[in-house]
Amino acid sequence: MAFILLPLVEMMTAPSFAMLKETIKDKDVVRSIWLSIYTAGLAALISFVFGTPLAYVLARSDFRGKKLIESIIDLPIVIPHPVVGIAILSVAGKNHWLGELFSQVGIRIMGSVTGIVVVLTFVGMPFYINAVKGGFESISPRLEKVSRSLGASMFSTFFRITFPLAWRSMLVGIVMCSARAISEFGAVVIVAYHPMIAPVMIYERFEAFGLKYSQPVAVWLVFICLTLFLILRILTLHDREKTA
């Protein structure tokens, strides 16, 4: 506990109140933190939409190569972050057939919000998938089979039986994915230095002017994220108390 708390408390208490007030008044800082929040949110949403079906299939079926697929899903967690950025940039450029296609359609990855969301989804999705897969696995398939045997369709079964039982793990997955995405730096800084997400701004300010100038931004980012995640957790706790 102390290992986690000590450096964090040190960082949160270092800037003065005046410095914190001045920092949050800076338009660039507010823009940066907002960009971080909504790109992470978008990444979580994309993970939710595309990751849920994949997690369901992995939880329910067994097939040859399943372990390989699960390892591939875990790869983004293991790859060093700058390597992720370089890999995405290589695919996004005109020298790659996919990048050429993007450029023709007018999609720009380097230095754009699209690029940031692509990177954040890449690094955050494994967290979502693993959390939700665990959730699905904890639901007995017998419940679904009963529902099917009573005449409900696959979709109906999923939304009326599986989803209500699994939504908490989906929420946990979304929280994990967003948390991972909001703190991402190494991959994003290679793909998009501008527009500037909060971790890049903190790094730039640190490199240019040192600790005193960059710490307040970090404090605000941590504070805002903590508040958001706390609200999310409280919403789920509240419901649990109701059902109990």
Added chain:
Amino acid sequence: MKKRSLLRPVVVLLLCATVVLFSTFAFAGPSGKLIMFHAGSLSVPFAAMEKAFEAKYPGVDLQREAAGSQNCARKITDIGKPCDIMASADYKVIDKLLIPGYANCNIRFATNQLVLCYTDKSAYADTVNADNWYQILQKKDVVWGHSDPNLDPCGYRSLMVMQLAEKALNKPGLYKQLIANRPEENVRPKSVELISLLQTGNMDYAWEYLSVAVQHGLKYIVLPDEINLGNYKYDPVYEQSFVEVTGTKPGTTMIIKGISCTYGVTLIKDAPNPEAAIAFLEYMLDPKGGLQILKDMGQPPFIPCRVPTAEMKKSLPAELQKLVEVKD
């Protein structure tokens, strides 16, 4: 019994002492960590110098950190990172940000010039030349960029070249028109980062140093001496351009005037390993050592290197005094 048991430990101790003494003898001379902050454009030649220097002094571990030159200076002044040697793409950065608080000397050792780099996959690669580059950079489908003027001399030098081009071509408003087609997303903190963007096809054109273009095998447009910041004889012309960049404190700014590209190197006061630092500078400023490597890699060195005053020459360590001349 006591006499026998005393003899053995004493012999063992003596043996250990001999081994320790012998090993310190073997590593006599410069040894240990040597920390260097240098400009990104010096990465390739300094990597080669590092290999040669460490082969000569195996006890030394040269640890280099490349960044925009102002960034390098700020790591020393604002963040207080320990450093032995700082090499800048603009010697004026050392004068403005490091002297006198963090350094006493400033040795000018090489020149460079700005070129417009591209690859054969760049848009309009087959038609671009020294006469139409400014028209191509204004096209909407061309992605081009430069490094951050606040962190990297190559950034403000790129802007200066474009200002000088406006004057030389007698096209008022050209500079503003060019910048209008260069969104902030195309600016990176360090000029060498632009190269990977060029090579992956994420960027069509980038302003770089000639040496960097040569070292990375990029295509480039050579510009006339009046605007490329490469010929000190044109300094009065270069002075007509200027860029405002962030100053020593956040919120402040300073004006940098155009001048020919001159690289400088300095030994930091309170360097953690001055012995190894002086040994490295001795190698680097040697016309047959580091300066030869620079020459081979497309970056013309000053032979010999220069310091502005006799007073500064006298303040240098004895080994380095014979490698520099006094020249303003």
